């Protein structure tokens with residue numbers, strides 16, 4: 193711990209302990225927006241492979257990946273990644289051969305992560321003088337030991353599940369001295385500490401355990417953001433963080449009513465958030481916000497008021513014009529939305545994009561009658577339509593739906609939020625494809641303003657954005673030239 197404090201101190205950070213929150217990371221110097229606060233390689237990580245797509249165990253890339261010929265479980269993109277993983281995979285490969293072929297389906301990412309966790313610990317501690325995998329201040333098992341497990345808050349059913357999972361790990365490792373109770377507790381640790389590893393566009397690629405990053409607590413109004421560069425976790429400040437302030441990231445999707453966010457945090461991370469946004473629960477402002485994000489629209493098309501339930505009248509009443517919407521009417525449309533949405537999701541999963549697009553359009557039409565114009569559900573439907581039309585290379589329709597989501601993004605993701613930056617980026621790419629050069633310059637600039645803070649400027653992803661902006665600017669000035677000369 194002293195060593196870790198020293199290493200963090202050099203970076204302008206320190207670990208403190210607060211009575212209600214446990215450990216937290218405190219800035220001991222000022223951080224400016226976009227500045228990297230801390231970065232870490234995973235202690236262990238696994239890609240989330242499906243039968244349709246396999247990823248390299250090390251870089252999570254999916255190009256030219258080949259299966260390990262011995263275990264048939266792990267994939268590599270080439271010899272460089274295979275070599276980088278060899279010290280650990282050599283023993284993992286042997287262990288994986290302990291499971292019979294028909295049991296391979298039980299080898300979930302969590303089980304694999306746990307097996308790797310124990311193997312890595314062994315390789316780091318077995319030969320004290322000269323361990324197979326050397327340890328560093330930020331790469332050692334004692335950091336994993338220090339993580340919270342919240343064992344006392346877990347229900348009986350979950351405990352049974354963890355015990356079964358521990359048995360499977362035992363079956364794979366076959367270590368006579370394996371402590372099954374500790375394995376079960378470690379599953380609980382993984383559940384509330386492991387991070388989902390995403391690409392630059394926030395699409396999930398796998399799971400990893402980053403014990404130093406795990407010290408950072410959650411806020412629904414975070415001052416920092418966690419983005420992955422390959423497997424490396426990078427935390428950057430999204431606003432000025434003055435010396436003495438706690439560094440906080442968001443563990444969950446921050447768009448959502450306080451109730452929804454609290455529920456998500458309780459279910460997965462087993463704590464109640466007491467951030468400034470959550471402290472407003474039940475206050476007028478918070479009730480209004482929930483009614484807009486997740487509630488219904490006024491019966492009068494032109495009214496933007498929000499509705500609250502009046503149990504006596506069995507109706508929802510518009511808080512602006514007083515108009516009532518019958519509970520029955522709302523229920524009817526809501527159940528129709530549910531039926532069509534399920535159908536739409538099914539046709540999307542089966543790859544029938546044409547059918548899915550017309551079903552989602554029906555959902556959108558129904559939701560326009562049901563939900564507030566700034567509703568997140570309506571936004572998600574339009575988001576799905578945008579993606580489907582992008583898959584169909586129908587840029588015009590895709591841009592139409594992308595633009596409809598922007599005002600909701602502006603509300604739901606204020607400040608330097610990567611989601612809003614990424615949506616502007618998509619908007620700019622679609623405008624560029626459709627020859628709307630000047631609009632694309634504007635959208636790329638808006639994307640850059642946000643993403644340079646959240647993503648830095650050095651990754652291939654950001655270099656591509658900068659290149660696209662330059663290209664669009666060049667074409668925009670070329671297009672403007674003849675007009676200038678005419679004057």
Ligand SMILES: [Zn+2]
Pocket residue numbers: 248249250251252253268269270273
């Ligand atoms: Zn690779």
Ligand SMILES: [Zn+2]
Pocket residue numbers: 260261262263264265266281284285
């Ligand atoms: Zn293997």
Ligand SMILES: [Zn+2]
Pocket residue numbers: 411412413453465466467468469470
């Ligand atoms: Zn909160």
Ligand SMILES: [Zn+2]
Pocket residue numbers: 490491492495496497510511512513514515
């Ligand atoms: Zn109204």
